[in-house]
Amino acid sequence: MKAVLGHRTSQQVAFVGPFGVGKTTALRTVSDIPVVNMDETSTETRVLGNPEKTTTTVGFDYGEWAFADGTRVGLVGVPGQDRFRAMWDTMLPRSTAVVLWLFGDRANAVTDCRTWLDILAARDALDHLVVALTRLPDDVSDAQLQPLRDVIGHYHGFAPLITADPRDAGSVMQTVMIAVGTPAASGHG
Amino acid sequence: MTDGRSVKVWVSSLRWQAVRVLARQIQVADVDFAWALAADEASVWIIDGTAVDAGADLSTHYARLLRRPRVAYLAATPTASPPHPDWTLFTSPVDDGEVERWLGLTRAAEQPWCNGLLRLQQWPNLARYGVHGRDGRLIAACMQLLTAPIDYQTLLADGVTAAALDTLLADAWASGLLIVNCADAAVAEAVNSGLNTPIDAARRARLFDHIAVRSAAQ
Numbered sequence: 001m002k003a004v005l006g007h008r009t010s011q012q013v014a015f016v017g018p019f020g021v022g023k024t025t026a027l028r029t030v031s032d033i034p035v036v037n038m039d040e041t042s043t044e045t046r047v048l049g050n051p052e053k054t055t056t057t058v059g060f061d062y063g064e065w066a067f068a069d070g071t072r073v074g075l076v077g078v079p080g081q082d083r084f085r086a087m088w089d090t091m092l093p094r095s096t097a098v099v100l101w102l103f104g105d106r107a108n109a110v111t112d113c114r115t116w117l118d119i120l121a122a123r124d125a126l127d128h129l130v131v132a133l134t135r136l137p138d139d140v141s142d143a144q145l146q147p148l149r150d151v152i153g154h155y156h157g158f159a160p161l162i163t164a165d166p167r168d169a170g171s172v173m174q175t176v177m178i179a180v181g182t183p184a185a186s187g188h189g
Numbered sequence: 190m191t192d193g194r195s196v197k198v199w200v201s202s203l204r205w206q207a208v209r210v211l212a213r214q215i216q217v218a219d220v221d222f223a224w225a226l227a228a229d230e231a232s233v234w235i236i237d238g239t240a241v242d243a244g245a246d247l248s249t250h251y252a253r254l255l256r257r258p259r260v261a262y263l264a265a266t267p268t269a270s271p272p273h274p275d276w277t278l279f280t281s282p283v284d285d286g287e288v289e290r291w292l293g294l295t296r297a298a299e300q301p302w303c304n305g306l307l308r309l310q311q312w313p314n315l316a317r318y319g320v321h322g323r324d325g326r327l328i329a330a331c332m333q334l335l336t337a338p339i340d341y342q343t344l345l346a347d348g349v350t351a352a353a354l355d356t357l358l359a360d361a362w363a364s365g366l367l368i369v370n371c372a373d374a375a376v377a378e379a380v381n382s383g384l385n386t387p388i389d390a391a392r393r394a395r396l397f398d399h400i401a402v403r404s405a406a407q
Contacts, residue, residue: 011335137320138314138316139317140314142364160311162315174323178328181328
């Protein structure tokens with residue numbers, strides 16, 4: 001929390017999404033302050049068979065990033081497990097925008113997308129939304145993305161759907177810039 | 190009129206001198222000119238209307254193309270009728286001004302976003318544009334395009350690079366994500382004549398709706 005005190009941010013962007021998708025990685029990639037986090041060694045790595053995922057966010061991660069004009073934005077990584085619903089109720093309404101990170105290469109990507117959009121809709125957190133797909137090439141065809149666009153379209157008329165790499169600072173910054181700047185769901189006339 | 194992109198011209202036959210003359214007129218009309226070896230590679234066709242049966246076969250082929258060229262149908266008499274309604278009839282000798290106006294419409298069909306007001310229906314995947322996609326100015330341009338109709342020159346005036354914007358708009362147009370509202374009915378028709386996909390049909394309807402509204406208002 002020491003890193004947070006004294007910093008004034010006008011906006012806050014929440015990173016949400018399923019367990020292991022790269023929310024914490026993304027936040028750490030771009031934060032220009034030491035990330036405040038509450039990680040524990042994850043037992044779920046053994047259960048879910050994800051040897052690359054050795055920790056999990058049990059509280060939330062907090063970092064910050066400055067736009068080119070000096071404006072600072074707070075970045076919050078929200079835990080992805082279902083048992084942290086109370087955390088979602090706390091963090092999502094406070095966020096200016098949301099980046100929903102999803103595994104782009106999984107067969108259940110559409111189902112996952114719908115599940116998380118329901119979560120966001122229940123907390124009135126759809127207005128400024130970006131859906132970021134990991135593990136896909138940047139030149140993935142629009143046809144391949146269309147099933148997800150169709151699902152997103154039911155919740156938000158034109159929320160951005162982009163491919164992104166949580167390990168790439170430029171890619172993560174792009175998602176944040178778009179999330180902060182995208183017109184609200186009701187703003188498309 | 191040139192903007193760095195070439196006009197690729199395919200000619201059905203060079204037998205008739207009038208065809209060669211028209212090709213020369215296009216070449217000198219301040220455009221980047223290149224010959225296309227195959228009809229499908231061309232953005233402009235010059236068809237010798239005096240050649241027996243050439244028009245009918247080409248009309249059939251033209252109708253099947255997803256992206257249609259602009260077609261100059263050169264006939265011997267002004268009473269001739271091009272085999273396809275989208276083709277433009279020329280009779281020899283062709284006036285230089287007539288060629289320039291027709292090429293202007295060709296440009297409009299190739300870069301429809303340069304004419305009229307633009308609107309994006311959804312965000313493109315900006316990740317596919319590399320560093321340009323991470324440029325705040327291109328992101329801001331997309332935000333403007335999503336919020337309210339805006340013209341191409343205004344977008345450029347806000348600082349986004351033309352190359353990046355053209356690439357994004359070309360992709361959006363090809364994907365059916367870009368709506369272009371042309372105030373000029375002739376330009377709208379030129380743009381519309383190049384469309385031939387299911388997505389294009391919906392876009393064509395929006396173009397015609399706009400034209401109808403403006404016609405009623407005038």
